Amino acid sequence: MSTIKNYIDELKWRGMLHDIMPGTEELLNRGMTTGYIGFDPTADSLGVGNLVQIMSLLHFQRCGHKPIALVGGATGMVGDPSGKSAERNLLDETTLNHNLSCQKAQLEKFLDFTGENGAIIVNNYDWFKTMTFLDFIRDIGKHLSVNYMMAKDSVKSRLETGMSFTEFSYQLVQGYDFYYLWKNHGVMIQMGGSDQWGNIVTGTELIRRKDGGEAFALTTPLIKKADGTKFGKTEGGNVWLDPKRTSPYKFYQFWLNAADADVATYIRIFSLKNKEEIEVIEAEHLAAPHLRILQKALADEITTRVHSAEALIQAKAASEALFGNTIDGLAALPDSVFGEVADSIKQFEIERSILSAGIGIMDLLATHSTISKSKGEAKRLIEGGGVSINKSKINDINLIVNAENIIKEKYILVQSGKKNYFSFKIK
Numbered sequence: 374m375s376t377i378k379n380y381i382d383e384l385k386w387r388g389m390l391h392d393i394m395p396g397t398e399e400l401l402n403r404g405m406t407t408g409y410i411g412f413d414p415t416a417d418s419l420g421v422g423n424l425v426q427i428m429s430l431l432h433f434q435r436c437g438h439k440p441i442a443l444v445g446g447a448t449g450m451v452g453d454p455s456g457k458s459a460e461r462n463l464l465d466e467t468t469l470n471h472n473l474s475c476q477k478a479q480l481e482k483f484l485d486f487t488g489e490n491g492a493i494i495v496n497n498y499d500w501f502k503t504m505t506f507l508d509f510i511r512d513i514g515k516h517l518s519v520n521y522m523m524a525k526d527s528v529k530s531r532l533e534t535g536m537s538f539t540e541f542s543y544q545l546v547q548g549y550d551f552y553y554l555w556k557n558h559g560v561m562i563q564m565g566g567s568d569q570w571g572n573i574v575t576g577t578e579l580i581r582r583k584d585g586g587e588a589f590a591l592t593t594p595l596i597k598k599a600d601g602t603k604f605g606k607t608e609g610g611n612v613w614l615d616p617k618r619t620s621p622y623k624f625y626q627f628w629l630n631a632a633d634a635d636v637a638t639y640i641r642i643f644s645l646k647n648k649e650e651i652e653v654i655e656a657e658h659l660a661a662p663h664l665r666i667l668q669k670a671l672a673d674e675i676t677t678r679v680h681s682a683e684a685l686i687q688a689k690a691a692s693e694a695l696f697g698n699t700i701d702g703l704a705a706l707p708d709s710v711f712g713e714v715a716d717s718i719k720q721f722e723i724e725r726s727i728l729s730a731g732i733g734i735m736d737l738l739a740t741h742s743t744i745s746k747s748k749g750e751a752k753r754l755i756e757g758g759g760v761s762i763n764k765s766k767i768n769d770i771n772l773i774v775n776a777e778n779i780i781k782e783k784y785i786l787v788q789s790g791k792k793n794y795f796s797f798k799i800k
Contacts, residue, residue, distance in 0.1 A: 377404060377437040381591075386648055387641040389429065389593045391567040394577065397589040400561060401438065405490055408433055408562035409441035409554055411448065411497075411547065412480075414472040418615035419479050421627070422605035424643055424675075425593055427483050429564050430492070431645070439490040441560060442480050444473045446498030448546055479614050482678065493558070497550050513549050516582040517575065544575045551576025555588050562589040596642070599634035614679050620713040621680040625688035628672035629665065633658075636667045643675050695794065700764040700780070708781055715784045715796040723785075723797050731775040734760070734767060737787075742797070744789050754789060761788040 381398045384390040400406055410426045412419065419427070430440040446469055477494050484492035551573070554560035563573045573590040580586040596604040605612050612627045613619040619627075631639055640651055658667040676685045687707075691714050694702030703711060721742040723732075738744045738751040738760070745751035752770050754760050760767045762778055763786050778785050785797040 377402065378435070380433055380436040380438065383432050383436055384429075384591075384593070387432070388638060389425070389432075389642055391592045391594040392570050393591040394574070394589045396587075397562060397591055400589055401436075405438055406562060407439040407441060407558060407560045408564055409443050409495075409551075409560050410564045411443040411445055411550065412476060413448070414445055414469055414476060416613075417472045417475040418613040418618050419476055420605055420614065421612045422596075423614075425596060426565065427480065428643055429593055431483050433564070434484060434490060434492060435645075437490060440484060440492045441554065441558065442484065442492065442494045443550060443554070444476055444480075444494060444496050446470070446473055446496040447501035448497060448543065448550070475615065479679075495554070495558075497546075497553075500553050501546075501549075509545075509549075513545055513552075513579070513583075516579055517545065517548070544572045545579075547572045548575035548579040551588065552579045552583060555580050555586060556584070560588070562591065564591050564593070567592045567595055596638070599632055616680060616684070620710075621676060621684035622688045622691045622710060622713045623717050624679065625672050625676045625685065625692065626717060628675055629668050629692065631668050631671070633662060633667075636671060640667055640671045644671055645674070646670075698764065700786075703764070703786070704780060711781050711784070715781075715786065715798070718794045718796055720796045720798055722800050725776070725799050728774065728776045728779065728785075728799065731773040734762075734772040734774055735770060737774050737797075738789075742787075742795065744787060744793075744795055759790050762786070764788070 379398075380401050381390065381393070408430075410430055412423060412426070430442060434440045473496060480492075480494060486492050551560070551563050555576075563576055565573055570590070570592050573592065577588045577590055580588045598604050607623075607627060609623075611619075612624060614624075616624075628639070637655060640646070640654070644651065646654070654667055654670050658664075673685060673689075676688060680688075687710060690702070691706055691710050694706060695714050695718075697703075703714065706714065721744075723737075723741055727741070732741065734755065735745075735748045735751040738754070739746070739748045745754060751760075755767055755770050758766060758768065762772075762774065763780055774785070779799055780786070783799040785799070787795045787797065789795065
């Protein structure tokens, strides 16, 4: 029997507990418990927003319990209205199956599938594919009233703008998932984000009304950044776990650039370090915040887990090269990694023909980009030693930038001041 640790205490100190059904903690402390979380297959990759739930399952398993990750092959065809202001487009079966296989591979990087409490991945399409509509409304729908379903926040918030019967029925479909897993896999608890509370307790209610059984629920808080912007989003969009969607370098930079106001929250949620280890790192960070010790510790750990130790080494080399003092480090990067670096900073495009003819440095800064607001500002910046081209400081306001300044065949890097980095992509 696995050693059971107090999962609720673990969630509490990590700031990962939002709602909990009475009796849940007592259940978990009695012995190994099977619990599940559902994942939405609307993309072929999970994003960092999904990491909260992945870490919930990972901590659940590390506390001695058995985790099940449900990938929603069936629910992905319906569409969860929770947190949505409008009906979303539904995916075809081929796309869904592709997405599911990609997400499974990512989940396998986090969970241990061996031993007594080894993880399991299930697909709810497996039990819905043979169920007819009449079977569903007769055996499931009759147990929950319309009044009960309409009282849910995910439904009430959409009454004015409208909701299809498809989305209205979603909570019944998810509720049946819980019932099926309770009945066939001994699942006693469902977990999820706080926006899922209504759907989760529909499952516990269905279990009670249909079979007189008992099941439990808990949710984690939705992460909000201190500046009010959405966690997991950048100027370039979502941050994904798939390296084809978000490169290891950009993934590493996402965590490295976390604000001090956010990183103390993030490291508790996304790190496997214990409370004492994190408090030591926090103390070191407070003593020298400019060194970004917390951000580096988190970026190192999460990049290694999602990608690999080798990918972390390459991401750090790229990061150090961009902020280094010479072009040598950048030039030594593989072309693909160099491109990721150049594309990750504010970028402008310029025609190759313009560079073949040559262009004045002040025109480059003020006319072909917005690096400087005017040629006068560009002139003052250059004369003050505040401009570098490919890591070389520029002092001549009459300098002509031409094709000889192109590196890796299609980029020119510009630095303005100490911290402003730009790239020109050659068209």
